[in-house]
Amino acid sequence: MIRVSNLTKDYGSRRAISDLTFNIEKGEIVAFLGPNGAGKTTTMRILSGYMPPSQGIVEVNGFDIIEQSLEVRRLVGYLPETVPLYPDLSVFEYLKFMADLRKIKQAEDRVDEVIEMVRLGDRSNSYIGNLSKGMRQRVGLAQALLHKPEVLILDEPTIGLDPAQIIEVRNLIREVGREHTVLLSTHILPEAQQVCSRVLIINKGKIVAEDTTENLQNRLTGSVRFRIRLRGDASAAAQKIGQIHGVLHAQAADTDLVEFESAPGQDVRAEAARVIVQSGLDLLELQPASLSLEDIFLQLTQEEEPAPTPELGQPEPAPEMEA
Template identity: 50%
Template structure:
């Protein structure tokens, strides 16, 4: 269980099943067994209802590069059944730091700003749960710091699940950790708890030991 106001780092080596789990939680892939709920809604039997509570940023966000930022966010908001979107779009643009670029087409943006558009579309409908797959992949150091700060701010009143392989990122923003290896959970605790039960070693050393 991941509670509101907590940021969970979901870790595992390549091929461990991170992205597969993300796709199952967001309803893009049907699980063959097990049970999961989003905001109390079963992801299998109440899939449409569960999706309303989820904001999803896939590793390679499908953005329409020929659309303007506001046009794209309006399109996404309407897909969620939202109306009178002007105020919410302005709010989200400010929240994710897109104000200087807000009148541009997505195709004109740098990777860092495109990632912000990805985050904006994930939060446009004000979901309770954010699921972010490699949210800082390919960003430069400055963009990295800014996106991490943004995720941390969003995590103050939402449940955030981040899939990443960057240990510094997890140490910087996550409260709780799940490590999976070969499709199985090998650690599930708070960041402090995992370190304490592993002789206060670095998260990188703990990860290597548990996934060797």
């Protein structure tokens, strides 16, 4: 559905993305994951036909982004990071205005449809300025859906929302993802895990990994991590767990918390629980501990050992990530 080959974009002398190559198949929901400034917005603007690339080829359903940009725009719905909404218009008026701009036939019916799709039926006549941020984001999604695009490109759709709104918007994306091909950008790994089937990780303008979230975590760690909460001496417990065959590493992460890593394919959970109980400690909780995006980034950047490029300047320290 989307084919990207050797995509590069320069802003003057600054290279924002460099030689990106990836494909997205019809029906996939793919996360574009990366820290601030990685090049997500730049890539998404090019893919939606809003900005030309400096080099490289992008095709959407076989249409070239430069030669056939009208066809591409017809196929793609774009939700920018900041949606330009008009606070003095009602939800209906704004969407009708956008539908007219796009010359959509039977615009009023289509506006009613998209308002229902994003579950704003009861707010159709509310002024946009009076809506919550989560609702405004849904209005943005509605405008991206107006022309029945096959592909949705969503730039950080949950940024700035509160936890309840985040859940709502993620559910909505999952729902529209049943009928659309979706590329969404995020800098939050759990978001990618919960909503997407596949992840492209971008760092400093380059794709540094591409896989399912599950494979990515396993591939990067090659091991499995667990966390045990207990009542008693966590340091002594960590020492005992560290002696179990198949445990690579164990440490007391807090006074009541032990974290340990087991070798791939070795299920040491039962033995770890036994060791705790036999030591006279109370086992309160044993659960897998997933890697944070920060961990993954650190691993990727350390593995990659990025070479300084004149365009991007000297490598910077690893960015701060939200887990």
